[in-house]
Amino acid sequence: MAVRKQIRCGVVGYGGAFNMGRAHLSSMAKNPNMVAAAVCELDASRRAVAVEDFPGIETYARVGDMLRHAELDVVAIITPHNTHAKLAVQCLDAGVGVVSEKPMAITSKEVKAMMAMAKRRKVMLSTFHNRRWDGDFMLLRDLIRKEKIIGKVYKVEAGFGGYGKARDWWRADKKISGGAIYDWGAHFTDWILNLVTEDIDWVSGFQVKNRQWRDYSNEDHSEYTIKFKGDCVANLMISNLALSSRPKWRILGDTGSIEHVSGNDFLIKSIVNGRQMETTASAYDSSWDGYYENVYRHLQGRAKLVITPESAARVIGVLEAANLSALSKGGAPVKPAFK
């Protein structure tokens, strides 16, 4: 693809729930060379909102029309999870780079189709794992991978819990969302796979549905265990059925531990020259615009893509394997589609 200084950006999906369409275009447009050029949205009232948000932006009701007329370089797909793959393949096939909202898709088959089309058309494919720029994750990555303050990591516990019925909408519909673990679980899985960089051996899943909450199909408690090849396990729990929770992070290494204690603070314990020492560290400032800054620099040929399709695909491999394992009732180990 020829390098263009100005990148014309579009989004597919401008729903009002979290205003993610506006968030994507706003983050892109912080770079004066990334132009918020087009929005595709079925709902006419939301198209009108897009024009209010970005005066002069082109709006379309059909993706094909936008791809034919808007001369886009990159499109962000911000639609229900089960539509990511089909829309991404359509955009990639038109020669337009794609940023899919997380999760990249639901199944490894979909992900493989997306990656194959990106490769065939030689265009960028990425997933909006902008939380790779979260301050707490960046701190943990430095502590573990740069400072090696806890030695070799052998156990990661992550996630959160609470108690309450989910809202009855598409995000709670398992066929559309992929399951409860595909929402925040996608972020946590991306984080875990970037803290522990070993290949994955197997994944075991366990899910519980509150029998009283039948008006949506997502499970209410999801957890999985990843067994890495190098004798490390990671356990993720995402629950709206947990009256008692646990720290967002507890990470054990052979010479120390890190635990999220409150707010932005982590307690770090380490054996230093045979003696136990400890300190607290606060999360760095988050810099979510780092995602599109990297995409821009990548499209200019000046930087490697941080969120590669391969790294986003590994997340889907884990989530899919967790679902398959949970369905087996016994939580049998499942090898994910991507190591």
Next chain:
Amino acid sequence: MPAVAQVRVTSAFMQSLSRAQASTIASLVAMGSQSGATVMGLSGVRRSRDLELVFVDVSISDNTQQELARLGAHGVRVFLVDGLDSVTTRMGRDDVHVLGVKEGDLAAGIVAKLPPPEAVEETDSLT
């Protein structure tokens, strides 16, 4: 000339440390600040007699750098850090430009993470 001699002292006893190298010891130094194994600031370092390591930010004046480099003659490893804030920010003290670590387990732990001492040539000695 005395000025030339002073420059030689600096090059002989101060080891350069990049920002990236220094950042790998941020948590250990923070642990030391809580256990009393670190000394913050120039005056504290001047008063201490049991230091094993001293870290000096490049922004410190040449005269002070040369003064601290002389600690090397007494067995203290002195590092000139290109961005000491990569260490001190973790403790909420990015105003600190000179940092000492007392002899003991913490210093040993920090030494294990740092590059080995650079060879000092005879011609760079105090003579």
